[in-house]
Amino acid sequence: MRIIIAGAGDVGFHLAKLLAYEAHDINIIDMDDDRLQYISNHLDVHTTKGNSTSYRVLEEAQISKADLLIAVTESETTNISTSIIGKHLGAKKTIARVSNTEYIQRKDILDLKDIGIDEVISPESLAAKEIKRLLKESALTDTFDFExxxxxxxxISIDEESELKDKTLVETAxxxxxxxxxxxxxLRGEETIIPHGDNKFMLNDHAYFICQPNGVERVLDLAGKQRESIKNLMILGGSKIGIQAARQLSKKYNIKLIEQDRDKCFELADTLPNTMIINGDGRDVELLKEEGIDDMDAFIAVTGNSETNMISSLVAKNHNVPKTISLVENMDYIHLSQNIGVDTMINKKLIAASFIFRYIRKGQVLNLTTIHGVDAEIVEFEVKEGSKILDAELRNLDFPQSALIGGVIRGGKGITARGNFMFEPKDRVVVLSKPECIRKVESYFK
Structure with a gap:
């Protein structure tokens, strides 16, 4: 595919990185020389300097030959304008990043497809949905269901209580x-390990498993953790993400939302009638105690300041809150937040880039998700007649070392595949793969 990305910020860079592994022809437009130079030094893509709303700049990037135009600058107005102009100059499909969720929620008033925008994404809305998903299980750092x-x-995180600590995979069999x-x-520090028999679980590792239904309980037992229901939530920050999260969660949970801006608190009280709004500084430990931090089942920090979010999450953890989720906007802090004890970090820009990547690959795979902080994708494929994966038992397939088959869904039942497993047509196969070898993995299912 010939793809043009408008915006060389975090979303544009991460998206280009994912797409570059797929051998797409990518051109990135931005006005910042330093950003474009950084991308040129790290990725095999074309770059064009200029304003993406300029006819001349879009034509220079060969917009008329583009299969897809993705506008992900930090300006909503620029993204909308770029998509409309790009569509009229010949782009086959367009995607625009927006912050106003009315564009998504009120398609009955105006469907943006009518003016040339095929898909809109809101990083704030996606982050709020991600928070809702992550709250399903307090004892787990991440969870995603297939079928x-x-x-x-x-x-899970590997701590002192875990039976897995200091054991290799062979030793835990x-x-x-x-x-x-x-x-x-x-995940060990910033290193993502695709584990094999001699790899060892170490203290403070974040380990990820594909489980059958009874396997989830077994993993929790081995980690020394117990399932706890979540009822009481505290949200720090009346940001767009905080508001949307509170709106989506207030029917199921008791929520307290802390916001420092007094005037904004009055607005929030009108907007979120089922949420208790508290005016105060979330970095104030005494305030958190007064508002019952010790009784909370989960703490979600989504202010615009990464440091505030991480520190307040650590305070919550120190008060034995079972689940902490922290919004981390500074890319350098992503691994740091996990290493210092925050259960789960979210980055709305990475979530947005991954969502667009899934949108582009829709139809090629059944499902695709990412793990926060992990340099790998979880992909679900369907086995077709004549696929290479039908040729031999799993152990004899010469499957890429940077990928691992986690499980198979056959006839509505989940199976964790062992070395002697033989695949069948219509099997749905869940694979974890480093981005650089997804294309090779995909060749086994064609």
């Missing part, structure tokens, strides 16, 4: 007699 839970991706789960990734 309504017949297989699940789960993440006896702890998994029913083979109800398989380890698919280990």
């Amino acid at each position: 309504k839970g017949v297989l699940s991706l789960v993440g 006896y702890l998994n007699p029913e083979y109800s789960f398989i380890t698919v990734a280990i």
Whole structure:
């Protein structure tokens, strides 16, 4: 595909990085020389300097030959204008990043497809949905269900109580007699490990597993963790993400939202009638105590300041809050936040880039998701007649070392595949893969 990306910020860069592995012809437009130079030094893509709303700049980037135009600058107005102009200059499809959620929620008033925008994405809305998903299980750092839970991706942190600590995968085999789960990734600092038999679980690792339904309980037992229901939430920050999260969650949870701006608190009280709004500084430990931080089941920090979010999440953790989620906008802090004890970090820009990547690959794969901080994708494929993966048992397939088959869904039942497993047509296969070898993995299913 010939793809033009308007905006060389974090969203544009991360998206280009994902797409570059797929051998697409990519051109990135931006007005900032330094950003374009950084991208040129790190990725094999074309760059064009200029304003993406300029006819001349778009024509220089060969917009008339573009299969897809993605406008992800930090300006909503620029993104909308770029998409409309690009469509009229010949782009086959357009995607625009927006912050006003009315464009998504009120398509009955104006469907943007009518003016040339095929898809709109809101990083704030996607982040709020991600928070809702992450709250499903307090003891897990991450969770994602395939086929309504017949297989699940789960993440845990390895601490002193874990039976897995200081053991290799081979040494832990006896702890998994029913083979109800398989380890698919280990995040150690900034390093993503696709584990094999001799890899060891270390203290403070974040480990990820594909599990059958009974395997989730077994993983929790081995991690020394217990399932706890979430009822009481505290949200720090009346940001767009905080507002949308509170709106989506208030029917299920008791929510307190802390916002420092007094005038904004009055607006929030009108906007969120089912949420208790508290005016105060979330960095004030005494305030958090007064508002019952010790009684909270989850703490969500979504102010515009990454440092405030991480520090306040650590304060919550120190008060034994089972689940902490922190919005981290500074890309340098993504791994740091996990290493210092925050359960789960979210970055709305990475979420947005991953969403667009999934949109582009729609139809090629059944499902695709990412794990926060992990340099890998979870992809679900369907086995077709004549696929290369049908040629031999799993152990004899010469499957890429940078990828790992986590499980198979056959006839509505989840299976964790062992070395002697033989695949069948119509099997749905869940694979964890480093981005650079997804194309090679895909060749096994064509």
